[in-house]
Amino acid sequence: MLVTLSILLENKPGALMRVTGLLSQRGYNIESLTVARTLDPTLSRMTIVVDVETRLRPHLLKQMNRLINCLQANDLTEGPNVVRELVLLRVRAAQENRTAILKEAEIFGARVVDSSVEGFALEATGDGEKLDEFVAVMATYGEIEVTRSGAVAVSLEPKKLRLSPPVPKAQGEPAGTVK
Amino acid sequence: MSNLMNGARILLECLVRENVDCIFGYPGGVTLPLYDVLYDHPIRHVLVRHEENAAFAASGYAHATGKAGVCCATSGPGATNLTTGLVDAMMDSIPVVALTGQVTSKLIGTDAFQEADTFGITRSCTKHNFLVKDINELAQTIHEAFYIATTGRPGPVLVDITKDVLQGQAHYTPVHEIHLPGYKLVTEGHAGQIRRAAQMMWEARRPYVYAGGGIIAAGASGELQDLVETLDAPTVCTLMGLGGLPSSHPNFVSMPGMHGSYAANMGMYECDLLIALGVRFDDRVTGRLAAFAPHAKVIHVDIDPAEIGKNRAVDLPIVGDVKKVLTKLNRHLKEFAPTMQEERAADRAEWWQTVRNWKEEHPLQPVFSATEIKPQHLMYEIDRISGGKAIVASDVGQHQMWAAQFIRFDEPRLWVNSGGLGSMGYGLPSAMGAQMACPDKTVFAIVGDGGFQMALPELATLVNYGLNVKVIIMNNGYLGMVRQWQELFYNNRKSAVELSAFPNIEHLGAAYGIKSRIVHTPAELQAGLKEAMEENGPYLMDVRVSQYENVYPMVPAGGAINEMVLAPPQPVAVPK
Numbered sequence: 001m002l003v004t005l006s007i008l009l010e011n012k013p014g015a016l017m018r019v020t021g022l023l024s025q026r027g028y029n030i031e032s033l034t035v036a037r038t039l040d041p042t043l044s045r046m047t048i049v050v051d052v053e054t055r056l057r058p059h060l061l062k063q064m065n066r067l068i069n070c071l072q073a074n075d076l077t078e079g080p081n082v083v084r085e086l087v088l089l090r091v092r093a094a095q096e097n098r099t100a101i102l103k104e105a106e107i108f109g110a111r112v113v114d115s116s117v118e119g120f121a122l123e124a125t126g127d128g129e130k131l132d133e134f135v136a137v138m139a140t141y142g143e144i145e146v147t148r149s150g151a152v153a154v155s156l157e158p159k160k161l162r163l164s165p166p167v168p169k170a171q172g173e174p175a176g177t178v179k
Numbered sequence: 180m181s182n183l184m185n186g187a188r189i190l191l192e193c194l195v196r197e198n199v200d201c202i203f204g205y206p207g208g209v210t211l212p213l214y215d216v217l218y219d220h221p222i223r224h225v226l227v228r229h230e231e232n233a234a235f236a237a238s239g240y241a242h243a244t245g246k247a248g249v250c251c252a253t254s255g256p257g258a259t260n261l262t263t264g265l266v267d268a269m270m271d272s273i274p275v276v277a278l279t280g281q282v283t284s285k286l287i288g289t290d291a292f293q294e295a296d297t298f299g300i301t302r303s304c305t306k307h308n309f310l311v312k313d314i315n316e317l318a319q320t321i322h323e324a325f326y327i328a329t330t331g332r333p334g335p336v337l338v339d340i341t342k343d344v345l346q347g348q349a350h351y352t353p354v355h356e357i358h359l360p361g362y363k364l365v366t367e368g369h370a371g372q373i374r375r376a377a378q379m380m381w382e383a384r385r386p387y388v389y390a391g392g393g394i395i396a397a398g399a400s401g402e403l404q405d406l407v408e409t410l411d412a413p414t415v416c417t418l419m420g421l422g423g424l425p426s427s428h429p430n431f432v433s434m435p436g437m438h439g440s441y442a443a444n445m446g447m448y449e450c451d452l453l454i455a456l457g458v459r460f461d462d463r464v465t466g467r468l469a470a471f472a473p474h475a476k477v478i479h480v481d482i483d484p485a486e487i488g489k490n491r492a493v494d495l496p497i498v499g500d501v502k503k504v505l506t507k508l509n510r511h512l513k514e515f516a517p518t519m520q521e522e523r524a525a526d527r528a529e530w531w532q533t534v535r536n537w538k539e540e541h542p543l544q545p546v547f548s549a550t551e552i553k554p555q556h557l558m559y560e561i562d563r564i565s566g567g568k569a570i571v572a573s574d575v576g577q578h579q580m581w582a583a584q585f586i587r588f589d590e591p592r593l594w595v596n597s598g599g600l601g602s603m604g605y606g607l608p609s610a611m612g613a614q615m616a617c618p619d620k621t622v623f624a625i626v627g628d629g630g631f632q633m634a635l636p637e638l639a640t641l642v643n644y645g646l647n648v649k650v651i652i653m654n655n656g657y658l659g660m661v662r663q664w665q666e667l668f669y670n671n672r673k674s675a676v677e678l679s680a681f682p683n684i685e686h687l688g689a690a691y692g693i694k695s696r697i698v699h700t701p702a703e704l705q706a707g708l709k710e711a712m713e714e715n716g717p718y719l720m721d722v723r724v725s726q727y728e729n730v731y732p733m734v735p736a737g738g739a740i741n742e743m744v745l746a747p748p749q750p751v752a753v754p755k
Contacts, residue, residue, distance in 0.1 A: 009361065010360065013310065014298060014302070014308075014310070017302055018302060021302050021303055025303055058488070059485065062484050062485035062487075065363065065484070065485075066483070066484070066485050067361065068306070068307040068327060068359060068361055068362050069361050070361050071360055
């Protein structure tokens with residue numbers, strides 16, 4: 001099943017590789033992956049949508065949490081959350097379709113980011129299904145070119161709401177010291 | 180206070196602060212600055228003859244001491260040769276720190292001479308790895324590497340260091356703090372869970388302790404002994420856990436699993452409470468999971484949360500350091516001990532009677548013959564000499580299983596072997612590492628004729644450093660374990676398992692200057708071993724054992740552990 005994981009990790013070379021490596025070594029295919037710096041520039045937030053056997057989900061999450069660079073991995077698949085994606089779409093439009101395209105774009109809440117004699121470049125955000133529809137509709141007007149960002153997600157559970165990046169206190173032992 | 184020094188010297192300063200006394204390695208182009216500093220440094224460098232063996236030796240050192248073993252290799256082929264040893268340490272949770280040279284920062288990614296993506300290649304071979312391109316990060320990284328390798332669930336950590344870092348100059352400031360925000364260590368164990376565990380243990384009528392490598396890693400032998408004595412529970416130690424409870428302890432049953440004893444496996448099957456301590460429910464132990472401990476509730480103590488419930492659903496998980504958890508658990512158990520011991524006395528007597536009956540029905544007993552040396556006989560003789568005190572490093576295969584079955588270990592850290600990965604060629608180099616760590620102990624390397632030939636170049640290392648390792652080759656002329664499976668599951672079609680053209684060991688020994696002997700008959704065996712023990716230095720012994728002996732009992736892969744094959748199906752094999 002498709003699982004949405006939200007991962008907070010150190011913003012370091014190789015950190016991304018560890019996360020993706022964990023998935024690829026099990027033969028899982030990543031559907032989408034986004035990653036960007038958090039408020040704390042030493043940390044990155046990653047959202048991954050990946051196809052995982054249902055019974056292996058908890059184990060996968062534990063393995064993610066075991067990565068030294070990973071501060072926290074959460075499974076957002078269930079429970080209240082918001083998942084959004086961005087699509088950039090260029091459509092080549094014949095003169096007579098231009099108004100219709102703009103109307104349609106408005107219905108989907110898309111914005112025009114470029115307009116030329118060739119056609120439009122549009123920007124839309126939403127959940128994946130809505131964007132699928134948007135793309136399908138636009139394809140009826142002419143040739144299209146599509147780039148999608150992949151999902152970014154945030155949990156709406158109260159306990160997971162943290163305004164600054166959560167840094168879990170080491171349970172048990174304090175940070176190590178060198179003799 | 181700080182002073183200017185080059186990266187190589189900073190590296191060694193850090194190693195000294197980590198109490199490293201010995202490095203197993205092989206030099207090369209980009210590690211030249213390091214070797215220049217090592218030239219007159221008190222840290223001892225052991226020049227192995229192949230980098231893979233450096234990693235195995237470091238693992239042997241770590242097995243014997245619990246300290247991190249350190250190995251070192253150059254960039255490219257040096258680093259790639261380490262990988263098997265790193266995966267091996269990963270599978271068996273052995274603390275190893277690997278230092279590799281990397282080409283100069285500016286050359287990375289240009290296909291420079293001896294360049295390999297060590298950082299990428301070893302990502303999945305290590306608990307963690309680092310690439311150091313900035314000399315100012317070197318000291319911090321080295322200490323972090325040791326910290327990660329030796330804490331929590333131990334494992335291998337690799338630090339890839341570019342040549343410009345090794346030869347660059349920087350002010351060295353000793354590091355006092357580790358900063359690893361993502362490294363979550365849970366060591367104490369949940370107090371409520373521990374209390375509940377104690378309760379479950381007293382409630383159980385047929386408790387059974389399943390102790391693994393975690394006991395050794397945590398140094399929890401004493402606590403384990405305390406627990407099993409309080410509970411009076413039968414106890415099995417896995418392949419990695421042998422020595423966790425002394426083999427001569429009355430509560431010790433034996434090793435469970437594919438080649439475990441009948442009693443050990445039947446106990447697993449019949450118990451009503453399985454107390455799993457520092458184990459990972461490996462498929463070689465459990466057999467078919469559905470038929471593993473089917474009547475039992477399971478308490479699982481492990482420091483790695485990812486192990487909990489991985490293979491077997493757990494009724495009571497406790498994440499924590501098994502030593503700390505057992506210390507608290509023992510306290511709780513003892514609160515009720517006098518009354519509960521009395522209350523459970525009848526149950527225990529019955530349970531022990533059952534276990535003893537299993538032991539008597541199908542005991543693990545060495546096989547002897549007047550005309551040929553049975554492999555079990557060989558292990559029996561080694562056991563007699565060892566008396567539970569010698570370090571035994573084993574290779575992988577039939578001899579490993581017989582050694583595990585018949586050699587007693589009365590202390591932890593005596594049994595050195597490659598359990599999880601099953602890397603042939605491990606026995607000899609790991610024995611070297613153990614011998615370097617414990618020069619006063621008797622060290623046996625028990626190897627097959629296959630694995631021995633994989634580690635052959637290290638004979639030179641034995642001679643170089645006068646390492647007092649008794650290399651006992653259990654020579655049956657076959658890759659015995661593979662042949663056993665071909666016999667049993669592939670219509671006895673022996674494909675590519677015959678090892679003809681084994682070198683004459685006496686000539687080979689003479690060529691290296693190692694005292695050596697071929698032993699053909701049971702009558703010579705004791706004398707041969709006596710001679711080996713009297714030799715103050717390495718000794719090679721080629722023991723010609725009966726060729727077609729197979730390891731039993733055996734739980735066929737995917738079989739249920741209570742359905743062991745106890746003896747060879749007849750006929751065993753058709754000699755040519």
